[in-house]
Amino acid sequence: MTVTFPPLKNDLLLRAARGEETERAPVWVMRQAGRYLPEFREVRTKHEFFEICRNPPLACEITLQPIRRFSGLIDAAIIFSDILVIPQAMGMEVQMNPGPHFPDPLNTPSDIAKLKEVVDVNQELQYVFDALTLTRQELKGEVPLIGFCGAPWTLFSYMIEGGGTKTFTKSKTWLFKYPEESKALLMRIADVCVNFLVGQVKAGAQLLQIFDSWAGELSPHDFASFSLPSLKHISTAVRSKLAAENIPQVPMTLFAKGADQSLSSMAQTSGYDVLGIDWCIEPVDARREVGHTIALQGNLDPNVLYGGKEAIEREVKRMCESFRGGKPPKGWIANLGHGITPGVDPEDLRWFFQCVHKYSASK
Numbered sequence: 546m547t548v549t550f551p552p553l554k555n556d557l558l559l560r561a562a563r564g565e566e567t568e569r570a571p572v573w574v575m576r577q578a579g580r581y582l583p584e585f586r587e588v589r590t591k592h593e594f595f596e597i598c599r600n601p602p603l604a605c606e607i608t609l610q611p612i613r614r615f616s617g618l619i620d621a622a623i624i625f626s627d628i629l630v631i632p633q634a635m636g637m638e639v640q641m642n643p644g645p646h647f648p649d650p651l652n653t654p655s656d657i658a659k660l661k662e663v664v665d666v667n668q669e670l671q672y673v674f675d676a677l678t679l680t681r682q683e684l685k686g687e688v689p690l691i692g693f694c695g696a697p698w699t700l701f702s703y704m705i706e707g708g709g710t711k712t713f714t715k716s717k718t719w720l721f722k723y724p725e726e727s728k729a730l731l732m733r734i735a736d737v738c739v740n741f742l743v744g745q746v747k748a749g750a751q752l753l754q755i756f757d758s759w760a761g762e763l764s765p766h767d768f769a770s771f772s773l774p775s776l777k778h779i780s781t782a783v784r785s786k787l788a789a790e791n792i793p794q795v796p797m798t799l800f801a802k803g804a805d806q807s808l809s810s811m812a813q814t815s816g817y818d819v820l821g822i823d824w825c826i827e828p829v830d831a832r833r834e835v836g837h838t839i840a841l842q843g844n845l846d847p848n849v850l851y852g853g854k855e856a857i858e859r860e861v862k863r864m865c866e867s868f869r870g871g872k873p874p875k876g877w878i879a880n881l882g883h884g885i886t887p888g889v890d891p892e893d894l895r896w897f898f899q900c901v902h903k904y905s906a907s908k
């Protein structure tokens with residue numbers, strides 16, 4: 546049975562993702578439904594993090610919080626969930642206290658036997674699909690809905706490190722000591738990502754973003770050997786599965802944080818429609834690296850939001866000039882270069898949106 550959804554009233558994001566010129570840049574921010582919002586913190590006093598992820602009405606409510614608060618200023622919703630639902634679906638326990646913690650991480654390749662042999666995403670992650678379908682209905686076509694997942698390398702490092710890390714010693718030990726087992730595990734994670742992403746499109750996601758938050762921890766050579774093949778597999782397999790089931794394609798965004806050195810190879814070979822960039826590269830340089838056949842997303846340093854209204858306006862103006870070069874915006878989705886952080890005043894984020902509207906407009 547195909548579900549029908551309300552018609553979309555704001556397609557700026559989808560047009561920019563397809564590389565088209567837009568009257569102004571569409572804008573949203575990573576982690577826009579999160580702890581900087583008092584209405585989010587209020588829900589969190591009553592519910593655990595993963596409890597919210599698994600409860601479609603609550604996940605929907607939180608997804609809509611920034612859409613309501615910034616109505617008319619924000620051009621996309623991103624479903625409230627987490628990248629770590631995939632390790633959970635593969636059979637690992639993940640706690641959030643307050644950062645992610647895996648009580649029983651993968652120490653050596655023999656631990657791979659602890660993972661579920663077959664992962665049925667419809668069984669394990671149906672709650673995400675239900676949250677997407679409900680949210681797409683509740684959005685009433687106001688803005689498109691983004692689905693997402695973590696990239697294999699980023700998930701692999703969490704599953705092995707057992708949580709956050711500054712050194713990546715354990716996950717890199719795997720890459721260099723057990724390269725073949727590592728590649729096999731990365732591809733196994735990628736296969737779960739593929740089925741999860743296809744399921745998200747069927748459930749109502751209108752654009753998919755893959756978060757490779759730890760891409761920048763790898764040398765360009767190791768990114769090409771270990772991360773990129775699994776990312777390519779995801780873009781290729783998602784598209785072919787959607788085509789095989791006669792489901793319309795959706796744009797796909799790859800955010801490989803810190804992988805600026807690999808931008809041109811990602812543009813040429815990754816198979817994504819949009820590349821996310823962080824603030825460590827100037828937009829004009831990123832555009833030169835990737836050419837004109839792919840869209841870009843980014844890239845204000847999230848910490849600029851702590852600098853007050855004057856700094857925000859100045860830096861947004863600079864970002865817009867660097868992306869546009871005096872022309873109308875084309876193939877550019879404005880965003881931060883990483884997620885918004887808990888201490889930001891929501892009114893400063895509103896000002897960021899207003900400045901993007903003002904300085905990205907073609908005139």
Ligand SMILES: Cc1c2[nH]c(c1CCC(=O)O)Cc1[nH]c(c(CCC(=O)O)c1C)Cc1[nH]c(c(CCC(=O)O)c1C)Cc1[nH]c(c(C)c1CCC(=O)O)C2
Pocket residue numbers: 574575576577578579580589594623624625626627628629641643644645693709756758883884
């Ligand atoms: C690495 C990563 C994670 N999760 C995610 C990433 C990739 C993006 C990135 O690099 O920031 C992705 C993510 N996590 C969350 C979303 C929701 C959608 C959105 O608004 O962007 C998305 C897209 C909610 C969340 N995920 C988490 C929170 C805060 C937890 C809380 O409510 O206590 C939220 C709102 C928890 C989480 N989840 C994760 C960490 C490291 C943490 C704790 C520290 C932190 O918040 O930065 C793993």
